[in-house]
Amino acid sequence: MRRGSIVALLGLALIAGGVATAVALVPTWLPEDASQEAGRIAFTFWFVIAICIFIFAIVAAVMVYAVLRFRVQEDDFEDGPPIHGHTGLEITWTIIPFILVTSIAIVSAIVLSRNDAQAKDTLRVDVTAQQFTFTFSYPDAGNVTSPVLMLPKGRSVELYMRSLDVIHSVFVPQFSQKEDVVPGLVTQLHITPTRLGTFPLECTELCGLGHSLMRSQAVVMEPAAFDSWLKKQGKTAAPPSSTTTSTTSTTTTTSPSAAGLSVFNANGCSSCHTLSAANATGKVGPDLDNLVAYAKKANQPLEAFVHDSIVDPNAYIQPGYQKNVMPGTFGQSLTKSQLDALVAFLVQSAQQSGNK
Numbered sequence: 001m002r003r004g005s006i007v008a009l010l011g012l013a014l015i016a017g018g019v020a021t022a023v024a025l026v027p028t029w030l031p032e033d034a035s036q037e038a039g040r041i042a043f044t045f046w047f048v049i050a051i052c053i054f055i056f057a058i059v060a061a062v063m064v065y066a067v068l069r070f071r072v073q074e075d076d077f078e079d080g081p082p083i084h085g086h087t088g089l090e091i092t093w094t095i096i097p098f099i100l101v102t103s104i105a106i107v108s109a110i111v112l113s114r115n116d117a118q119a120k121d122t123l124r125v126d127v128t129a130q131q132f133t134f135t136f137s138y139p140d141a142g143n144v145t146s147p148v149l150m151l152p153k154g155r156s157v158e159l160y161m162r163s164l165d166v167i168h169s170v171f172v173p174q175f176s177q178k179e180d181v182v183p184g185l186v187t188q189l190h191i192t193p194t195r196l197g198t199f200p201l202e203c204t205e206l207c208g209l210g211h212s213l214m215r216s217q218a219v220v221m222e223p224a225a226f227d228s229w230l231k232k233q234g235k236t237a238a239p240p241s242s243t244t245t246s247t248t249s250t251t252t253t254t255s256p257s258a259a260g261l262s263v264f265n266a267n268g269c270s271s272c273h274t275l276s277a278a279n280a281t282g283k284v285g286p287d288l289d290n291l292v293a294y295a296k297k298a299n300q301p302l303e304a305f306v307h308d309s310i311v312d313p314n315a316y317i318q319p320g321y322q323k324n325v326m327p328g329t330f331g332q333s334l335t336k337s338q339l340d341a342l343v344a345f346l347v348q349s350a351q352q353s354g355n356k
């Protein structure tokens, strides 16, 4: 091989590699990391990208060089010389990719095992997904529940995720990890937040009509702020307001409307419905401030109407809304006392907003 062609090939490889590097580095492709796990995943990502750019530069240089240098003349109808392989070349292009692909496998395996490794003081958070909301509860703190994922910065956190109906998926782009939530299974996700802030938490599995609205947030706080938040929640949330997964629930001693409000919040009603008494502004389902009018339209007494609409949502559909959007599972997942409290709360707030 002539020195001239080596120089030309090298030059072409540098140009191709430079262009590919600029495409990789100049636009912001990934959100800024907010967890240790995301940092390791980003490292793996850039490790693979670097290998890809290296291979791309070689292939592009050889291709461009061949097209320019070995172009046939216009009147050349000859066959090319018969070539039957080149052992040295074949060994080279087998060994190099083998080394590269194996190194990607090793780096990935190390990152995966480190990302799953929990620290000793790992915080447990139970995640309940249902159409179309997430509920986060903190079993080590008296089952405090929250519609938003609150996390302390720098602490190892393990999410234990359950679904009450169909397959959902939890994704916080800044944490880089995504995990399905599957009915009948408890899936896990390990996060060690490294950056304070509020990040979007989205469902990334098409789970029904309200899928695009199944969004929450992950809030990373200073550990001290997180602890005081937990304590405050533990105090205000009367007796550990049982989540929808519990089957036995003792009767609550708080006032019926407070108990009903906590059932309303714990079951994600606010993600779909508007109700001023609960500061809820959901737009997927009917506005619950208008329950009196709906009951009139359905020709039913208010209380029976509210009860039936929770247990059997398809029984009466308010014009402008569709069937099968609201889960029909609340009749089973709520205990009788929870259901009664919820109905009482809704009836009471409907009458109040009706009187306004």
Ligand code: CUA
Pocket: 130, 131, 132, 167, 168, 169, 203, 204, 205, 206, 207, 208, 210, 211, 212, 214
């Ligand atoms: Cu839940 Cu999409």
